[in-house]
Every structure is written in C-alpha cells, then in structure tokens.
Amino acid sequence: MILQTTIKPMTITGVKVAYYFICHTKLWLFSHNIQMERESEDVLMGKLIHESRYRRMKKDVVIDNVMSIDFVKKGDIIEVHDIKKSRKMEEAHRWQLIYYLYYLYQKGVKAIGVLNYPLLNKKEIVKPTDDDFKNIEQIMKDIFTIVSGKMSPPIKRRLCRRCSYVEFCFGGVETP
Amino acid sequence: MKTNYYLTKDGVLRRKENTVYFINKEEKRALPISKIYAIYAYGNLSFTSGVASYLSQKGVPIHFFNNYGFYEGSLYPRETLISGDVTIHQAEHHLDADKRLYLARRFIEGATQNILKNLKYYCSSNSSIEKYIGRIEKELPKIEGYTDIPQLMSVEGHIRDTYYSALDEIFPEEFRIGERVKRPPNNKTNTLISFGNSLMYSTVLTEIYNTQLNPTISYLHEPFVRRFSLSLDVAEIFKPIIVDRVIFKLVNKKMLDDSHFVGELGDMLLSDTGRKLFLQNYHDRLSTTIKHKGLGREVSYQRLIRLELYKLVKHVLGAQEYKPLVMWW
Numbered sequence: 104m105i106l107q108t109t110i111k112p113m114t115i116t117g118v119k120v121a122y123y124f125i126c127h128t129k130l131w132l133f134s135h136n137i138q139m140e141r142e143s144e145d146v147l148m149g150k151l152i153h154e155s156r157y158r159r160m161k162k163d164v165v166i167d168n169v170m171s172i173d174f175v176k177k178g179d180i181i182e183v184h185d186i187k188k189s190r191k192m193e194e195a196h197r198w199q200l201i202y203y204l205y206y207l208y209q210k211g212v213k214a215i216g217v218l219n220y221p222l223l224n225k226k227e228i229v230k231p232t233d234d235d236f237k238n239i240e241q242i243m244k245d246i247f248t249i250v251s252g253k254m255s256p257p258i259k260r261r262l263c264r265r266c267s268y269v270e271f272c273f274g275g276v277e278t279p
Numbered sequence: 280m281k282t283n284y285y286l287t288k289d290g291v292l293r294r295k296e297n298t299v300y301f302i303n304k305e306e307k308r309a310l311p312i313s314k315i316y317a318i319y320a321y322g323n324l325s326f327t328s329g330v331a332s333y334l335s336q337k338g339v340p341i342h343f344f345n346n347y348g349f350y351e352g353s354l355y356p357r358e359t360l361i362s363g364d365v366t367i368h369q370a371e372h373h374l375d376a377d378k379r380l381y382l383a384r385r386f387i388e389g390a391t392q393n394i395l396k397n398l399k400y401y402c403s404s405n406s407s408i409e410k411y412i413g414r415i416e417k418e419l420p421k422i423e424g425y426t427d428i429p430q431l432m433s434v435e436g437h438i439r440d441t442y443y444s445a446l447d448e449i450f451p452e453e454f455r456i457g458e459r460v461k462r463p464p465n466n467k468t469n470t471l472i473s474f475g476n477s478l479m480y481s482t483v484l485t486e487i488y489n490t491q492l493n494p495t496i497s498y499l500h501e502p503f504v505r506r507f508s509l510s511l512d513v514a515e516i517f518k519p520i521i522v523d524r525v526i527f528k529l530v531n532k533k534m535l536d537d538s539h540f541v542g543e544l545g546d547m548l549l550s551d552t553g554r555k556l557f558l559q560n561y562h563d564r565l566s567t568t569i570k571h572k573g574l575g576r577e578v579s580y581q582r583l584i585r586l587e588l589y590k591l592v593k594h595v596l597g598a599q600e601y602k603p604l605v606m607w608w
C-alpha cells in the first residue's frame with residue numbers, strides 16, 4: 104500500500120526538525136496529525152515556565168507558521184530565544200534552533216540563537232556555521248522522505264518511556 | 280485520574296464554574312470537570328445548552344440509556360483529534376471488499392477466541408461443556424471461508440447461540456437464557472446481557488472519541504446499523520472479556536435476587552438496585568489491571584480498549600497488521 108502524503112514543503116516546523124533527532128516514528132505520526140493527548144502535563148508545564156519568567160520580552164513570535172520562537176531580543180545582533188525544560192534532548196533542541204536561524208537567514212535576517220534552560224539556570228549560545236546550514240538542508244530533505252513514506256517502525260529505547268506515543272507504538276504486542 | 284460517572288436517578292445537570300452538579304430531590308453531587316471521563320445517564324437527565332457545550336468543549340461524552348438500559352444516544356463532543364490520513368485510510372479499508380473482510384473476520388475471530396477462553400475457564404470442571412467448545416472450535420475455520428459479510432454475521436450468531444447453550448448447562452435454572460431475546464429481554468440473564476452490551480458499546484465509543492478513528496466507519500457491522508457502528512465492531516471483542524465476566528460473577532456468587540429485577544418473565548428489566556449493582560461491578564471490571572508485556576506495566580481493561588483502537592489505526596495506516604486481542608491471562 105502506498106501512503107499518500109499531505110505534507111507540503113513549507114510545513115516543516117521546528118518541532119518536526121526536533122523529532123527528526125528524537126525518533127522517526129514520532130516525526131511521522133506527528134506529521135500525519137496523529138496526536139495522543141489533548142493537553143498533556145508537559146504542555147502545561149511549558150506554559151507555566153513561560154508565564155512566570157521572561158515577562159518583559161516579546162513572547163511567542165510566530166513566523167510563517169513554521170516557527171514559533173519563544174522570544175526575540177534585539178541588540179547589536181538579533182537573538183532568537185528558545186525555552187526548554189531539560190537538556191535531555193539537547194541535540195534536538197540545537198538543530199531546531201539552527202533550523203530557525205537558517206529560515207531567517209533565507210529571509211535575509213542574520214541572527215544567533217540562545218537556548219534557555221530556566222529550571223537549570225543555564226543558557227547555551229548557538230552560532231550556526233556554514234556546515235550547520237548545509238546539514239540542515241540535508242535534514243529537511245530527509246524529513247520529506249520520512250514523512251512521505253510509510254510509518255517508520257517503532258524501535259523501543261529508553262526515551263519511549265516518556266513519549267506520549269508509547270502505548271500507540273508498543274500496546275499491541277501482548278498477544279502471543 | 281479521570282473517572283466515569285454513572286447517573287441512575289432522574290435529575291438536572293448544572294454548571295457552576297469548573298464543576299458540574301447533578302441535582303435532584305435527594306442529593307447534590309459534584310462532578311469536577313477535570314475528573315469526568317464520561318457520563319452514563321440512566322435516569323431522565325435535563326441540562327441547559329450551557330452545560331452541554333461546556334462538557335463538549337472539555338471532551339466529555341454523555342451516553343443516554345432508556346429504562347431497559349438500552350443505549351439511546353450520545354452527546355458526542357466536538358472532535359479534536361482529527362487526522363485526514365487516518366480517516367481516508369479507514370474509509371479505504373471499508374470500501375475495498377478484501378480489506379473490509381479482513382477486519383470483519385478479525386473481529387469475529389477475537390470475539391470467538393475470547394468466548395472460548397471464558398468457556399474453558401469457567402467450565403473446566405464440567406465435562407458437558409466440552410461438546411459446545413468443540414462445536415465452536417469447528418465454526419472458527421468457517422470464518423476464513425465465507426466471503427460476504429452477512430454470512431460472517433450468521434456464523435457469529437451461531438457461535439453466540441452455542442455459547443449461550445453452554446452457559447445454560449452451568450447456570451442455575453432461574454438464570455438460563457434459553458433463547459437470546461433482546462427487545463424486550465424476556466428473562467433475567469437476557470436482561471443482564473442487554474444491559475451490559477449497551478454499556479460496552481458506549482464505553483468503546485468513549486475510547487474511539489479519544490483516538491483519530493471515525494466512529495461511523497465500520498467493517499463487520501454496516502455503517503447504517505447504528506450511527507457509531509465502529510463501536511459495535513470493537514465491542515464484540517470486549518463483551519466476553521468484560522460484560523460476560525461481570526454476569527458470571529453476579530450469577531455464580533449469587534449476588535442477584537428478585538429485588539434486582541422488575542417486570543415479569545417476557546418483559547424484564549433491572550431495578551434501581553439491580554442497575555447499581557451491575558454498574559458497580561462493571562466499573563470495577565473496567566478498572567481491574569493486568570500486566571501488559573509490551574508496555575511492561577499494569578494496564579486496566581478500559582485501557583485495553585484504547586490499545587485495541589491504536590492497533591486499528593496502525594492497521595489502516597499500513598504500519599502493522601491487526602490481530603484481535605485474545606485474553607492471554
């Protein structure tokens with residue numbers, strides 16, 4: 104069976120870039136609008152962090168429906184800020200931000216990124232290199248291929264335990 | 280944790296801030312919105328459109344039943360988990376005759392295997408049951424042979440008849456089913472079966488709401504049999520696991536007496552206390568947990584329904600072939 108895809112090139116969102124690094128099954132499911140929870144604890148937690156900190160910044164900047172940046176700071180150089188809870192998915196967070204910076208770069212805006220971990224009182228500056236931008240182009244191509252193909256079979260790893268899809272992925276293997 | 284609320288009396292639903300109240304002459308019961316998973320209404324329930332839209336907005340379905348405990352309809356909340364891909368492929372599996380047959384067979388197969396489990400579990404000490412088990416086992420291969428839905432349905436009917444005849448061998452006389460009579464149920468056990476099956480149907484419907492599946496696209500049952508006919512399909516698998524086991528318990532442990540029924544032979548329904556007893560035991564059964572190998576933790580029977588629906592989603596998406604749940608415990 105060939106699965107038709109409804110994904111259009113412009114609909115690569117930052118979340119998809121992050122999921123590409125986290126799990127291809129998750130990327131596929133999310134891209135096909137298969138979501139599990141109406142409002143998960145994690146989302147609520149994110150909102151709380153958001154509301155309690157960074158009150159003075161301009162928040163939730165949405166650009167072309169592709170990226171939703173937590174806030175932007177304008178100084179000598181534009182800073183794109185992303186707020187995260189923990190550093191578990193650091194690699195994914197970094198590439199998500201690089202993707203945003205790449206996107207802005209295409210629009211003629213040069214910026215650097217900052218990953219904020221308020222719960223840990225940590226910050227990380229992200230200054231993308233040319234190689235990073237080349238990589239992100241390849242990643243975008245990969246995302247198209249994954250999403251327009253069949254659902255990538257789930258592979259059980261540690262991170263599945265905290266994933267909202269775990270019952271979807273592994274809830275059907277009980278019958279001998 | 281969210282929970283099911285069963286309203287067995289007549290009353291009114293009112294909203295005050297984040298709480299819905301069930302009010303009648305005797306009581307005022309608070310149903311905090313964050314705690315309601317689904318509402319099952321057995322009495323006459325009145326409510327304002329404000330309450331209805333609030334519950335709908337919060338994703339809470341209300342299921343309505345008549346005096347017999349027959350399902351009458353649902354207030355099905357606005358769907359929020361929609362996936363075009365799932366809907367299209369769900370329909371594709373209905374329209375393609377072979378694909379539809381595959382799923383229709385799996386539902387009957389699952390129901391039959393679970394029926395056999397029940398018979399083997401409850402009747403291991405009774406040798407007269409063996410012949411019924413043998414008969415049902417002989418029907419199983421026919422499921423693969425038949426290629427149209429009405430034939431499949433008739434195999435299923437046959438299996439159920441055999442199952443009920445087997446139960447009659449072990450049930451005390453006052454609980455013999457004889458013939459399965461639905462509307463109106465004519466004796467005690469038929470009353471219990473009808474009541475339980477309606478409940479099962481609504482429980483499955485609640486779970487469907489929490490997935491991307493469209494409840495109107497079904498495989499074994501025709502989509503026009505009932506509005507939400509996918510519920511009927513999936514309920515087949517769970518009736519033996521949940522409803523029938525509740526009935527066995529109530530009958531075997533002699534928990535039922537005449538006060539639990541009203542009406543007479545030929546036209547019987549559960550009394551108020553009968554309904555409460557059934558609902559309590561049904562709810563306990565839904566909340567019972569068992570160890571799930573794939574997930575490595577305990578899951579409730581109610582959750583097993585959801586997992587079954589996820590398996591269907593994966594099947595229609597072409598990710599993993601659907602095999603029905605057969606009790607492994």
Ligand code: SF4
Pocket residue numbers: 125126127128129257258259260262263264266267268269270272
């Ligand atoms: S449960 Fe595991 S395999 Fe499934 S989507 Fe989540 S991370 Fe991926």
